[in-house]
Amino acid sequence: MRRVRRSAAGCAVTALLVAVVVAPAPADASLPWGPQVTLTESALGGVHGTSPDATVRNVLAVTAAGDNLRVRLSNPSGTALTVRAASVGLQATAGSPALERRSARPATFGYRRGVTIAPGASVWSDPVRLRVKAGDHVAVSVYAPGAPVGDHDFPPPETHTPGSFLSSGPGDATGDESGGAFGTFRPGTLWWVDAVSATSLARGTIVALGDSITDGYGAVGGGPRWTDVLAGRLEAQPPHRRLSVANAGISGNTVSVQPNPYDPTNQCCGPPAPQRLDRDVLSLPGVTYVFLLEGTNDIGGGQYAPPAPAEQVIGAMREIAARVHRAGKKIVGATVLPMCNAAGSDREATRLRVNEWIRTSRTFDAVVDFDAVLRDPKDPTVMYEPWRNDCYHPNAAGDRILGNSIPLEVFGLPGYGRN
Incomplete structure (x- = not known):
């Protein structure tokens, strides 16, 4: 029932000073900014290879309306996952890496842009001020060069297709709304992002x-x-x-x-x-x-x-x-x-x-x-x-x-x- 896989090429990077997440607490459905529900999920299958010096733009469709979006990044196993930068935005059109104008928001973790996630751990972002409706495609861009690739990879359905874009060059492209830094759509492949929640x-x-x-x-x-x-x-x-x-x-x-x-x-x-x-x-x-x-x-x-x-x-x-x-x-x-x-x-x-x-x-x-x-x-x-x-x-x-x-x-x- 599974048709298996390939992996990404790797490279080493210099570590940054970031918050280290050892055992993050589960998300609470009754947070200060309102009750949260999970709008979409992409359960991770395993770890396959190492991320190159590139930004991954993950796209997931949400199933309800909400705001104060939070995204969860997970590190199923292997070594520590160091995220240098991440952002959340709305995909402009299906199949395009471009984001709706002025929709890109930096994602922070404990009010820091970077975070290190221990093997087997997960971390939720701080709330992002972005409103979505059911069916919107949320784009979560992550820059984590040299990190173990915890992914969800499968032959995708033809509609409401989750997937991602990989930037063609090195460096942080999480803030690129034009999509010009990214290559073609890779349907059915998501890195690190395994849930999006919101006040709803x-x-x-x-x-x-x-x-x-x-x-x-x-x-x-x-x-x-x-x-x-x-x-x-x-x-x-x-x-x-x-x-x-x-x-x-x-x-x-x-x-x-x-x-x-x-x-x-x-x-x-x-x-x-x-x-x-x-x-x-x-x-x-x-x-x-x-x-x-x-x-x-x-x-x-x-x-x-x-x-x-x-x-x-x-x-x-x-x-x-x-x-x-x-x-x-x-x-x-x-x-x-x-x-x-x-x-x-x-x-x-x-x-x-x-x-x-x-x-x-x-x-x-x-x-x-x-x-x-x-x-x-x-x-x-x-x-x-x-x-x-x-x-x-x-x-x-x-x-x-x-x-x-x-x-x-x-x-x-x-x-x-x-x-």
Whole structure:
């Protein structure tokens, strides 16, 4: 479920005097400038190479309106990450590195322009005075030459595409609004930036915790990911009912703690879901609901890990749900999609057992039966062909079906069901 990767060339740089972040505290949803929710997310998969002497302009679409933006930079592992400068602005037009005129704002961290982030740590910027509406593309530019590249890299969906631009020359280009310092768009590649939050009238955030089906792999044929479809439906609700959506999908991720099936270094696909739950879900501002869609990679197995038994997958889901509940949040479970496993095979038996447990165990606050939505009525071991990209992934039409199939009642919106 993961098609892996390349890395950036590196160079050494002279260290600056900056604030050192050893163990930053989680963001608080009730900060002095108002309640914060998470507007977008790009859960980091691992560390790949070293940053050249260049500026990276990351572009992410937000799913709700807000102001007092804060961005989170993370350093998943490796060595210390020294950021010399960062900025936040609004992308002028899709596919362009240019920013809207006078939208660029320097990002500071404890009122300093530079920050050093310890391995495994994250840091939130101070609030940036910038107002956004749902669907805006926020550009977060980071200059961190010689730093380990903690990134999110995946074959991107065709719309609402996250990605980045790399400057063509050395030096700090974080303040360049014209975009002239930057090269072409690299869809699906983000460095260091893993969340954007804001003061918002939205009443909370849904975090979609998942693998490549949530990440957007295979959403081809013209259309957004299922999480983007869901976000659009929520944005159409009355203002006091709206929720933002944060996509914490990582291609190749597993729901249980095990060696990754696709990469023996465990750097391709993020830590297993229980190990990244705090970083990618519980530490985010304003989280009220978690939507769990995982298990395909565990059940399918790969070159570096055998298929997992049902007990392992169920145990991991039970642990995640318990931790979410202890944190005072609700969790919605989704059934595992068909995987082209032959009827009667061990893998298909495992998938069916896991799905029956999801439907009947009452572990989750609500269940959405994605399996029933996309399976072929003539052969329930496969997805319906017009909605399938490959054996594991829906295409864009399938993603739209999934996003529209979710009853909004599962998020406390009575009377607002499927589209």
